[in-house]
Amino acid sequence: MRMVVVGDVMLDVDLSGEATRLSPDAPVPVVDVSGVRRRAGGAGLVARMLAEEGWPVTLVTVLGDDDAGRQLQDNLAGVRLVAGPSGYPSPVKTRVRAGSHAVVRFDQGCEKTPVPEVSPAMLQTVEEAGVIIVADYGRGVAANPRLRELLSRQAGQVPIIWDPHPSGPKPVPGVAVVTPNLSEAVKAAQALAHKAPQGGSGDQDQAAEAGRILLEHWGSQSVLVTKGEQGAVLLRNGNPVPHPVPAPRVEAGDPCGAGDRLAAGLAVHLLAGRDLEEAAALAVQDAADFLAAGGVSALPDRATGVADQESSTTSLNESRLRLAAERPYAGRRPTEPLLLARTVRKNGGTVVATGGCFDLLHAGHVRSLSAARELGDCLIVCLNSDDSVRRLKGPERPIIGQHDRAELLLAMECVDAVLVFDEDTPEAALERLRPDIWVKGGDYKGARLPEADLVESWGGRCLTVPYHPARSTTGLADALAKVS
Structure with missing residues (x-):
């Protein structure tokens, strides 16, 4: 069964180096850049994670007709891509790091744009999915009315994992699990209930109270509120008792991608037939292991040329899987x-x-x-x-x-x-x-x-x-x- 990731993509650029002096023009550090990495972010990162594991995955999204859009296609080699035109510049987020510390981030083309159109091919791909991850990054794909109508129908037939965004629409009713982090859950619950979730004392109670509010207003089957190194809290429809999901301790400097890894893990484990509590526990472990292994910085680079046709990306993925079957670790390995x-x-x-x-x-x-x-x-x-x-x-x-x-x-x-x-x-x-x-x-x-x-x-x-x-x-x- 093919996994389908639906949502917004962006180009993430990491500039890394050392800062050993201040600028003579202003009291700011000078970073001597020694490394530049470009990767697909947002829904593209979720799809890349699944593809790196060898899962057949399709990304349904929109792309800009510009250099950043072409770089995104390069970095999505191995992922079957079904994309329509966004009509706007591709969003680019550039992070500058000095050693292990973030210095600044530059956002280009990240302003709010109108809701994009979806093509018949995009809708057909979603309709044929065995499991769906909606990776909403607030750029409008998840707000398209035709797509939302289809997702509402699919919610009763296949597992849908919805990773929401503060600037995006609410999830469609009936999805299997929605995965806000604690700050997103509290903010959304406050907007819906017109008061801040109080709970008892600590993040656990606040997460549980926010999850109950979201469960009631969103109409999903469950809400998994993630709390970083403190794990997560699972709230299920019809069961008022919150289920804590602990996380192993991980010392990781950059938590980028942990939420995407959790959503990918949920899809894998639900597709394998595990119940939601077990899938949530395994997905939290997957996210912790991902960070412990180096996070997004440990993902292999992609420099395989533009993959702008579905047939080329699909055949590339299949040839990689055949090579892996013959020589499991020819070249880079996870x-x-x-x-x-x-x-x-x-x-x-x-x-x-x-x-x-x-x-x-x-x-x-x-x-x-x-x-x-x-x-x-x-x-x-x-x-x-x-x-x-x-x-x-x-x-x-x-x-x-x-x-x-x-x-x-x-x-x-x-x-x-x-x-x-x-x-x-x-x-x-x-x-x-x-x-x-x-x-x-x-x-x-x-x-x-x-x-x-x-x-x-x-x-x-x-x-x-x-x-x-x-x-x-x-x-x-x-x-x-x-x-x-």
Whole structure:
């Protein structure tokens, strides 16, 4: 079944560099630009995320007939594009960053424009969708009356995820789930109820109260109010009790794209037949993993030439999928662990996982990881977080923080992705990852692995690889202590 993303697109431009001095003309930093990246934003970003996972996805939108519009088409290679003319310049948002800090953003062509027309091809594509994501960025596509009438009819037949925008129209009634963030939900609820949602104390109560108001006025089946690092709150029609959806802790400098990743995840999980609560929980995890893996900056660049015909983009996507089936990792590969596992599994490959603290990498680690990688088509390391290591090994550990440990692991050719988990044991991480093979060092030889029952419950296997007892992190730490 084809996924269809409907909404507004824009060209996002990232200028990155370092700021080491102030301008002599004014007290502002001078950024020495060392990198320029262009990518499709808005609904285009949602479609790109799905396409990178190998899902057949169609983007229904409007494009400007200008250089920015042509760059957008370049960056949407691999996505089937059904687009009408916008009649206006393509919106461009340029962000300037100095190191990890945002300095300024320039918006061009982002002023409000009349509602665009939709073509018969655009409507037919929406009508044939198996799941629909409406990624509204306030530019008018979601306000088109003919499109809204069709979406209203589709709402009772296929899952529709509606990501609203403060400047856009309200969702059509009956959609499966609407996904405002907390500030959007509070603002919309205040406009509808003519008072600010109070709730009890804290964001959780305010999100729940705003969600109830929106659920009543929008007529959707559910509202999922997202709260960034605090997770989300799910409100369902006919059930007044809010359902909290926790999020794992993620240290990410740029949250850009998290909402888009959540909407994409919801579509995937609802299409797979999961119920809404499970789909919401998995989508929140997907968004957190996306940010932990580097967010939009980790998405591969696209420089494949203009893809202005449906046939060319479709054939390009199909050829990529054929190549992936023959050689799962020819060229660039995803490093976000859940996306990687899904891609490998979809192409008939074997997902291998192992776990540990990996504090002070040594030759024994390298040998064990290399042996584990030989067992399948990718190796994902489940890495204990700093808090998890402290609980297991005492307040003096870890010696190296989780982000540096993950970076060192990813620098190894045999490691394809790292999944950081906060619990004392890897069971929760394994439940999300569901590897085909779970590997531990040979010090477990002769004993049944603690995770064996869980891994075998989905048909996986547990194996051991050679263990090198003369090499250990504790031994290294003791040796370092003697020379420090």
